[in-house]
Amino acid sequence: xxxxxxxxxxxxxxxxxxxxxxxxxxxxxxxxxxxxxxxxxxxxxxxxxxxxxxxxxxxxxxxxxxxxxxxxxxxxxxxxxxxxxxxxxxxxxxxxxxxxxxxxxxxxxxxxxxxxxxxxxxxxxxxxxxxxxxxxxxxxxxxxxxxxxxxxxxxxxxxxxxxxxxxxxxxxxxxxxxxxxxxxxxxxxxxxxxxxxxxxxxxxxxxxxxxxxxxxxxxxxxxxxxxxxxxxxxxxxxxxxxxxxxxxxxxxxxxxxxxxxxxxxxxxxxxxxxxxxxxxxxxxxxxxxxxxxxxxxxxxxxxxxxxxxxxxxxxxxxxxxxxxxxxxxxxxxxxxxxxxxxxxxxxxxxxxxxxxxxxxxxxxxxxxxxxxxxxxxxxxxxxxxxxxxxxxxxxxxxxxxxxxxxxxxxxxxxxxxxxxxxxxxxxxxxxxxxxxxxxxxxxxxxxxxxxxxxxxxxxxxxxxxxxxxxxxxxxxxxxxxxxxxxxxxxxxxxxxxxxxxxxxxxxxxxxxxxxxxxxxxxxxxxxxxxxxxxxxxxxxxxxxxxxxxxxxxxxxxxxxxxxxxxxxxxxxxxxxxxxxxxxxxxxxxxxxxxxxxxxxxxxxxxxxxxxxxxxxxxxxxxxxxxxxxxxxxxxxxxxxxxxxxxxxxxxxxxxxxxxxxxxxxxxxxxxxxxxxxxxxxxxxxxxxxxxxxxxxxxxxxxxx
Numbered sequence: 001x002x003x004x005x006x007x008x009x010x011x012x013x014x015x016x017x018x019x020x021x022x023x024x025x026x027x028x029x030x031x032x033x034x035x036x037x038x039x040x041x042x043x044x045x046x047x048x049x050x051x052x053x054x055x056x057x058x059x060x061x062x063x064x065x066x067x068x069x070x071x072x073x074x075x076x077x078x079x080x081x082x083x084x085x086x087x088x089x090x091x092x093x094x095x096x097x098x099x100x101x102x103x104x105x106x107x108x109x110x111x112x113x114x115x116x117x118x119x120x121x122x123x124x125x126x127x128x129x130x131x132x133x134x135x136x137x138x139x140x141x142x143x144x145x146x147x148x149x150x151x152x153x154x155x156x157x158x159x160x161x162x163x164x165x166x167x168x169x170x171x172x173x174x175x176x177x178x179x180x181x182x183x184x185x186x187x188x189x190x191x192x193x194x195x196x197x198x199x200x201x202x203x204x205x206x207x208x209x210x211x212x213x214x215x216x217x218x219x220x221x222x223x224x225x226x227x228x229x230x231x232x233x234x235x236x237x238x239x240x241x242x243x244x245x246x247x248x249x250x251x252x253x254x255x256x257x258x259x260x261x262x263x264x265x266x267x268x269x270x271x272x273x274x275x276x277x278x279x280x281x282x283x284x285x286x287x288x289x290x291x292x293x294x295x296x297x298x299x300x301x302x303x304x305x306x307x308x309x310x311x312x313x314x315x316x317x318x319x320x321x322x323x324x325x326x327x328x329x330x331x332x333x334x335x336x337x338x339x340x341x342x343x344x345x346x347x348x349x350x351x352x353x354x355x356x357x358x359x360x361x362x363x364x365x366x367x368x369x370x371x372x373x374x375x376x377x378x379x380x381x382x383x384x385x386x387x388x389x390x391x392x393x394x395x396x397x398x399x400x401x402x403x404x405x406x407x408x409x410x411x412x413x414x415x416x417x418x419x420x421x422x423x424x425x426x427x428x429x430x431x432x433x434x435x436x437x438x439x440x441x442x443x444x445x446x447x448x449x450x451x452x453x454x455x456x457x458x459x460x461x462x463x464x465x466x467x468x469x470x471x472x473x474x475x476x477x478x479x480x481x482x483x484x485x486x487x488x489x490x491x492x493x494x495x496x497x498x499x500x501x502x503x504x505x506x507x508x509x510x511x512x513x514x515x516x517x518x519x520x521x522x523x524x525x526x527x528x529x530x531x532x533x534x535x536x537x538x539x540x541x542x543x544x545x546x547x548x549x550x551x552x553x554x555x556x557x558x559x560x561x562x563x564x565x566x567x568x569x570x571x572x573x574x575x576x577x578x579x580x581x582x583x584x585x586x587x588x589x590x591x592x593x594x595x596x597x598x599x600x601x602x603x604x605x606x607x608x609x610x611x612x613x614x615x616x617x618x619x620x621x622x623x624x625x626x627x628x629x630x631x632x633x634x635x636x637x638x639x640x641x642x643x644x645x646x647x648x649x650x651x652x653x654x655x656x657x658x659x660x661x662x663x664x665x666x667x668x669x670x671x672x673x674x675x676x677x678x679x680x681x682x683x684x685x686x687x688x689x690x691x692x693x694x695x696x697x698x699x700x701x702x703x704x
Contacts, residue, residue, distance in 0.1 A: 010057070012057075012061065015057075015058065015061050016061050016064070016065070019048060019051060019061055019062055019065045020065055022046060022048065022051075023045065023046075023048060023065050023066075024045070025045050025046055026043055026044065026045050027043075027044050027045075028041055028042065028043050028044070028553060028572075028573070029041075029042055029044065029573075030042075030572045030573055030576075030593060032592070032593045032594050034594070035592075035594040038590065038591075039570075039572055039590075039591045039592070039593055040572075041553070041554070041570075041572040041573070048062045048065060048066055049062075052066075063087070063090065064090045067087050067090040067091050068090060068091065068092045068093070069092060069093045070093055070094065070095050071087070071091055071094070073094070073096055073109070073110070074109070076088075076109040076110070077109045079109075081112060084109065084113055085113055085114065088113045088114065088115050089114075089116060089117060090117065091115060091117060091118055092117050092118060092119050092120065093118075093119065093120040093122075094115075094118060094120065094121050094122065094123075094137065095122040095123075095124075096122070096123050096124070096125065096134070097124050097125075098123070098124060098125030098126060098129070098130050098149060099130075101126075106130075107130055107133045108133075110133040110134070110136075111133065113136060114136060115136060115137045115139065116139075116141070118137055118139070118141070118142060119141065119142065119143045119144065120142075120143065120144040121134070121137050121138070121142060121144065121145055121146070122144075122146040122148075123146070123147055123148070123149075124148045124149040124179065125147075125149050126149060126150065126151060126152045127147070127151055127153075127158075127161075127162045127165070128151065128152040128153035128157055128161075128162075129152065131161075131162065131165060135165060138165070138166060138168070138169055138170050139169055139170070140169050140170065140171055140172060141172060142170045142172065142173060143172060143173060143174045143175065144173070144174065144175040144177075145166065145170060145173055145175070145176055145177070146175075146176075146177040146178075146179065147162075147166065147177075147178055147179065147182070148177075148178070148179020148180065148181075148182065149179065149181075149182070150181055150182065150183070150184065151182055151183060154187055155183070155187050155188070155189045155190075158183070158189050158193075159189060159193050163193060163194070163197060166197075167197045167200070167201065170201070171200075171201060171203075172201075172203055173201050173203060173204050174203055174204060174205055174206065175204070175205070175206035175208075175232070176198075176204055176206065176207055176208070177206070177207075177208035177209075177234075178208065178209050178212040178214075179212065180210070180211035180212060180213075181211065181212075181213060182212040182213045182214075183212070183213035183214075184213075185213070188213050188214060188215040189213070189214055189215070190214070190215055190216055191209070191214040191215065191216050191217045191219055191220035192216065192219055192220070194209075194214075194220065195220075195223060198223075198224075198227070202228075202229070205229050205230055205231040205232065206231060206232035206233075207224060207230070207232070207233055207234070207235075208232070208233070208234035208235075208264075209234065209235055210234040210235055210236045210264060210265075210266065211236055216238070217235055217236065217237060217238060218237055218238050218242055218243055220235070221233075221235055221237060221243065222243070222246060222253075224257075225246075225253055225256035225257050226253065226256065228258075228259070229259055230257065230259055230260055231259060231260060231261045231262065232260075232261065232262040232263075233257075233260060233262070233263050233264070233265070234263075234264040234265075235264075235265055235266075236265070236266035236267075236288075237265065237266065237267045237268075237271060239268065239291065239292050240268065241268060241270055241271070243271055244270060244271065244274060247271070247274035247275065247277075247278065248274050248277075253278075255278070256278045257278055257279060258281075259281060260279060260281065260282060261281060261282060261283045261284065262282070262283060262284040262285075263275075263279065263282060263284070263285050263286070263287075264284075264286040264287075265286070265287055265288070266287075266288040266289075266290065267287070267288075267289065268289070268290070268291045269289050269291065269300070269301070269304050269328065272287055272289050272304075272308060273307055273308060273311050275311075276308075276311040276312050276313075276314045276315055277311065277314050278314075279314065279315050280314060280315065280316075280317075281317055282315045282317060282318055283317050283318060283319050283320070284318075284319060284320040285312075285315070285318060285320065285321050285322070285323075286320070286322040286323075287308075287322070287323050287324070288324045288326060289304060289308075289323065289324065289325055289326060289328070290325075290326030290327055290328060291327070291328050291329075293327040293328065293329055293330050293332075294330065295329055295330065296329055296330060296331065297328065297329035297330075297331055297332035297337065298329070301328045301329060301332050301339070302332075302337075302338075302339055302340050303339075303340055304325060304328070304339055305323065305325065305339050305340065305341050305345070305361060305369065306340060306341060306342060306345040308323065309345045309346075309348055309349045309352075310345075310348065312349060312352055312353060313348070313351075313352035313353075315352075315353060316352065316353060316354070316355075317355070318353040318355070318356055319355055319356060319357045319358065320356075320357065320358040320359075321349075321353070321356060321358070321359050321360070321361075322358070322359075322360040322361075323360070323361050323362075324362055324363070324364065325339050325362070325363040325364065325367075325369075326364045327364065333363040333364060333367030334366070334367055335366045335367065337367070338363060338367055338368055338369055338370035338397055338400070339363055339367075339369055339370065340369070340370045340372075340373065341361065341369050341370065341371055341373070341374065341394075341396075342373035342374060342378075343373055343374040343375050343377070343378020343379065343382075344373075344378065346374065346378060346379070346382045347378055347381045347382050347385065349382075350381075350382050350385035350386045351385055354385060354386070355388060356386055356388075356389065357388055357389060357390045357391065358389075358390060358391040358392075359389070359391070359392050359393065359394075360391070360392075360393040360394075361393070361394055361395065362393070362394075362395035363395060365566055366566055368395050368396060368397035368400075368425060368563060369394065369395055369396050369397065369400075370396075370397060370400045371394070371396040371397070371400045371401040371404070371426075372400045372401075374396075374401065374403065374404060375403055376403055376404060376407040376408070376411075379404055379407065379408045379411050379412075380407070380411040380415075382411075383411045383412050383414070383415035383416050384411075384415050386415075386416065387415055387416060387417070387418075388416075388418060389416045389418065389419060390418050390419060390420050390421070391419070391420060391421040391422075392412070392416075392419065392421070392422055392423070392424070393421070393422075393423035393424070393499075394423070394424045394425070395423075395425050396424065396425050396426055397425070397563045398425055398426055398427050398501040398559070398560070398561050398562065398563045399561075399562065399563050401424075401425075401426045404424075404426055404428075405426060405427055405428055405429050405432075406428075406429050406432045408424070408426065408428065409428050409430070409433055409491070410433060410434065410491070412491075412492075413433075413490075413491025413492050413548060414491065417493065417494070418494060419492060419494060419495050420494050420495060420496050420497070421495070421496065421497040422492070422495055422497070422498050422499070423497070423498075423499035423556070423558060424499070424500060425499075425500070425501050425558050425559060425563075426500060426501055427500065427501040427502070427503040427504065427560075427561035428500045428501075428503070429503065430541050430544040430545065431540040431541060431543075431544060433491065433544045433547075433548060435543060435544060435547050435548075488547070490547060490548045490549065490550050491548040492548050492549050492551075492552075493550060493551065494551055495549055495551060495552060496551055496552065496553045496554065497552075497553065497554040497556065498549060498552060498554070498555055498556065499554075499555075499556035499557075499558040499568070500556075500557075500558060501557070501558055501559050501560055501561050501563070502557040502558075502559070502560045502561060502565075502569075502585065502586070502588055503561050503586070504560075504561045504562075505537060505586050506529050506533060506534070506537060507529060507534065507537065507538075507583070507586040507587045508560070508561075508586060508587065508588055534583075537586065538579055538582050538583050538586065539579070541582045541585075541586060542578045542579055542582040545574065545575065545578060545582060546575055546578055549575070550575075552573075552574060552575055553572065553573060554570055554571070554572055555570070555571040555574040555581065555585060556568055556569070556570050556571070557569040557570075557571075557585055557588065560588070569585075569588070569589075569590060569591070570591070571584060571585055571591045572591065577593075
């Protein structure tokens with residue numbers, strides 16, 4: 001009844017849950033800002049500003065949601081001190097980016113504020129310039145602390161001022177992280193300076209110092225190996241073998257890392273092979289293996305992956321495994337020399353770590369993994385043993401994995417129904433995937449292109465629309481048959497990201513000499529390729545894509561079938577225009593959504609009227625923070641209380657706001673940060689931050 005609904009919405013707990021769920025909603029869509037711009041995949045979520053305007057009670061709850069996680073702190077500038085404190089009381093998690101050198105911003109809007117609810121503080125600042133503004137945030141209830149950004153003042157200042165300031169009051173810390181590039185290369189800080197603070201705060205269970213720039217990190221590694229309760233460690237060891245006696249032999253440490261659950265490490269291969277025997281409770285392992293490349297390759301370098309897998313039998317609780325092979329020798333790995341991975345090794349990995357959910361194995365560019373010894377039967381056994389696998393990425397060289405082109409997808413789809421991400425650099429032959437004859441082929445009348453219905457969920461999209469798209473002259477969807485494929489079950493019902501090598505085909509060969517853009521060479525290709533052959537080829541590939549991948553969001557061409565092209569092309573939401581996307585994928589053309597009729601329109605005009613905005617916008621913070629103190633007698637927040645007029649479709653704050661909203665640099669230069677909000681379809685090399693190691697490039701593995 002209406003009375004019950006009103007009573008529920010007047011309950012603070014119920015309303016808070018509803019607003020949190022609304023704030024966490026997501027949907028993804030493709031956008032192209034111009035005919036010469038790449039397609040982007042944007043993630044959207046709704047604004048909470050309309051909820052703020054309902055009444056005083058709703059405004060208080062909605063702003064609590066808005067300001068709880070990673071608020072846009074510069075929005076405090078235009079408030080009174082009392083109003084600033086009102087919002088500071090709501091904050092639980094903060095990420096703050098300091099202004100670049102030379103910028104006039106002094107962040108004085110943080111002065112005098114208390115942060116009683118703050119649990120997580122992530123700051124990318126030069127502490128010598130702006131640290132005093134953040135000292136009140138370092139209170140006794142803080143649980144997570146992260147400091148990144150190059151520090152000025154020199155090693156003595158960091159040791160005598162910064163470290164005492166960070167830990168003076170934060171006595172309940174659980175997680176400590178120092179970001180990459182914290183110190184200049186010629187002014188490192190000795191890792192032993194951290195010892196007294198770590199010993200003084202026994203509640204710290206997570207320590208991350210990878211690539212921060214500390215020197216003598218082996219001593220920190222040794223000390224942490226005996227730390228009770230340590231669960232997470234991220235560290236890059238010093239080049240060499242100095243730690244080997246502590247990991248094996250008669251002088252080995254007694255039960256090192258007895259409680260460790262997550263380890264992200266960069267080390268020599270000899271260290272990598274010695275570690276797993278001590279990591280019985282490990283659940284996540286990310287390992288970058290490399291050495292100073294000043295010697296010729298050894299035979300053991302070629303088998304490093306297989307040798308490591310043998311050692312991982314000591315880690316039966318492992319759920320995530322990511323291993324990157326960087327430079328191990330002058331000429332290895334290289335364009336022609338690959339580390340090997342055999343089928344029996346994969347089967348052994350699955351048997352030794354039966355609850356694995358995420359696997360990523362690769363070698364640094366321009367190399368790959370030699371999969372010659374992986375047979376179809378091995379792959380099938382591997383899949384049978386890991387039914388809970390959710391993410392699989394194997395950077396095999398396509399020319400070494402010919403035995404898997406026709407069978408591996410069938411094995412994966414049959415045994416691993418929970419797969420969400422599948423990236424295998426193999427030129428899979430999708431037309432060879434079994435599709436029942438009862439599933440009708442794609443039918444098109446007129447000039448329309450198949451487009452999946454927006455209101456169908458992932459499980460029914462393939463069976464109700466995508467598999468039997470029959471377009472009338474007006475382009476409306478008409479199922480050709482409902483009963484003929486009602487019992488059809490796709491092989492990959494949950495898969496969102498599929499990356500395979502672009503296969504050899506008449507389209508790929510014909511278009512190799514033309515510019516890789518669908519708009520630029522479609523006429524050229526049609527003059528070379530027989531139209532009927534082209535149509536049959538595209539349909540043969542589009543059919544299994546629609547039938548077996550109903551939830552697909554990203555189709556990635558990961559290089560080509562020869563292994564010579566190491567670049568990637570992304571095709572976002574390919575089933576929305578399945579024939580066009582399939583043609584672009586097979587041809588090696590970039591995705592192109594631009595309509596010639598839109599050439600005279602600005603991008604903002606094209607998206608005008610949307611009720612959702614991309615996550616990197618910060619309008620929600622700005623608008624919500626301009627609401628006055630909610631003193632209206634009618635318990636109603638007047639729209640006039642906004643300083644500016646509200647814009648349609650404003651965004652609830654996210655973790656990675658647009659840096660231009662922070663500090664517009666006078667010279668137009670901004671510090672670089674990674675973003676996970678927007679993905680581009682253009683030709684690019686994969687780019688992974690240090691926070692998601694191992695990286696695809698492993699640029700930092702060339703030790704010196």
